[in-house]
Amino acid sequence: MPLCVGGDRYIGALRTTRSPSPPRAGADSRRHTAELEELGIIWDTADAAFAENLAAARAYFEAHGTLAAPRHGVALGKPVGQWLTNVRRPGGLGKDPVRARRRAEALAAIDEDWNPGARGWTVDWQRHYAYLAQLLDEGARLSAVVPGVTRHGEDIGRWLATQRREFDQLGVKAVRARRATAKAAAPTPSGRGAAAFQTGIQALAQYQEREGSGLPGRGHVELLPDGMEHRTGVWIVNQKQRRGRLTPDQLAQLAELGVDWAR
Known part of the structure; x- marks a missing residue:
């Protein structure tokens, strides 16, 4: 659970600290701020509210494999669909x-397509x-996949038929093109994404x-040697959904x- 400094929630020994705001600017202070934030410290109630809604968004993604939630979408008792609609707006x-x-980076870490409008199409x-x-x-x-074939209550077959009828199979071509492009691109892992993948491999091997x-x-959580809890079951599901974006080396490690499915 995130810690809120400057809000009304304090946990453990931090109740006695005096941290109403992040340290002032400066190289050392920025480093200290980053280290504290890695522990989950949140500097004000606005960030605390965002963190709580982000947790609901993560839960929604784990259940649905996408953050393209309808406005009535709910997770962890929160109206995550309406919240995502709000944060997608300019200045949201x-x-x-x-x-x-x-x-934005926190949302993209859950689903890189969290804001479909930025890519030119609708949430629906x-x-x-x-x-x-x-x-x-x-x-x-x-x-x-014909009308009547559903997933999470959505008639995917009927939607697909609409794409064929109204857009000359534009929707089908988009699906095929996107999957083919992802496979052909053979991306090279780097940075945080590569590190997260290796952590998943470590947890699965353990x-x-x-x-x-x-x-x-799916619900399994693996405790790593450094004390980190890794949602290994969910991680495997996510890798399958992102299979087209995995490199040959990553697929080989999974296989x-x-x-x-990685073979």
Whole structure:
């Protein structure tokens, strides 16, 4: 749970600290601020509220595989669909550009397509596209996705028929093109994404070394040697959804650990 400094929530020994605001500017102070934020410290109630809604957004993604939630979407008891609608609006992430960039990065870390409008299409289109991609990833044939085939209550078959009828298969072409482009691009992992992938590999290998073989369930959390809790089950599901963006080396690492879809 994030700690709120300057708000009305204080935890443990921090109740006795005097930290109403981040340290003043300066190289050392910026470093200290970053270190404190890594511990989950939030400097004001606005950031605390954002963190709580971000946690709800993460829970929604884990359940749906996308942040293209309808406005009525709810997770952890919070109206995450309406919140995402609000933060996508101009200025919705706050007036401070540094804070806004940090918040956008936090959302992109959950789902890089959290703001479909920036890519030129609607939230509704993105949600149906994501569900169609999930069906195909699970082995469904495109010809079998007909009206009446649903996912999370959305009629994906009817949506697909609309794409064919009104846009000369534009929706289908977009799905195929995006999946083909992702595979052809063969991205090179770098930075935070690469480190997060290796942490997942470490957690999965540790699980198998202890359990003998197999893959953990979706809800499994693996405790790493440094004390970090890793949501290994959810991580595997997320890698499958992002399979087209994984490098051959990453797929090989997953396949070596018994992940069938990576072969």
